[in-house]
Amino acid sequence: MTHITQTREDTQALGMQLAATLKRGDVVLLTGDMGAGKSEFSRGIARGLGVTCAVPSPSFTILNVYEEGRIPLFHFDWYRIGDESELTDMGLDEYVGGDGVALIEWHERAPYLIPETALEVQLVPQEDGSRRITFIAHGNWEENHS
Ligand SMILES: Nc1ncnc2c1ncn2[C@@H]1O[C@H](COP(=O)(O)OP(=O)(O)OP(=O)(O)O)[C@@H](O)[C@H]1O
Ligand SMILES: [Mg+2]
Secondary structure (H helix, E strand, O other), X not given: OEEEEOOHHHHHHHHHHHHOOOOOOOEEEEEOOXXXXXXXXXXXXXXXXXXXXXXXXXXXXXXXXXXOOOOOEEEEEOOOOOOOHHHHHOOHHHHOOOOOEEEEEXXXXXXXXXXXXXXXXXXXXXXXXXXXXXEEEEOOHHHHOO
């Protein structure tokens, strides 16, 4: 399924729509270059789950946790990690497929921590500034969300 969003607000709105379908244990992988809109989309998911506080990018913190919404939200950015041991040493891998929804930016950095069943959201900036956003279901995602 592919969508085109013209503005960051449109991208957030798409994230909000997806949030309504999410369940505990879900893993959402955000794929796209720097500035593609992964954090904007994540902000929409947070809003859609009922998070009202600020949702900053986890670029420096690796993980931001939000307990305020309908289900807990674990927002990761793995851009700065060297390899998966940095996550497993801190026990952060337990949040992937845990008690809430895990959103992961730069998941390519630690592929061994990604479960087979996940939703990939690909964000590709277009020449006019819009974003092409494609949802790709992996493993049993579709069966689990129908
Ligand atoms: N249609 C659009 N959708 C999303 N963001 C847009 C759009 N048009 C412009 N933007 C801008 O693009 C930027 C996207 O930044 P964002 O932090 O979400 O990227 P990112 O993919 O998370 O990057 P990083 O890999 O650095 O974390 C924002 O400044 C936003 O305002
Ligand atoms: Mg980001």
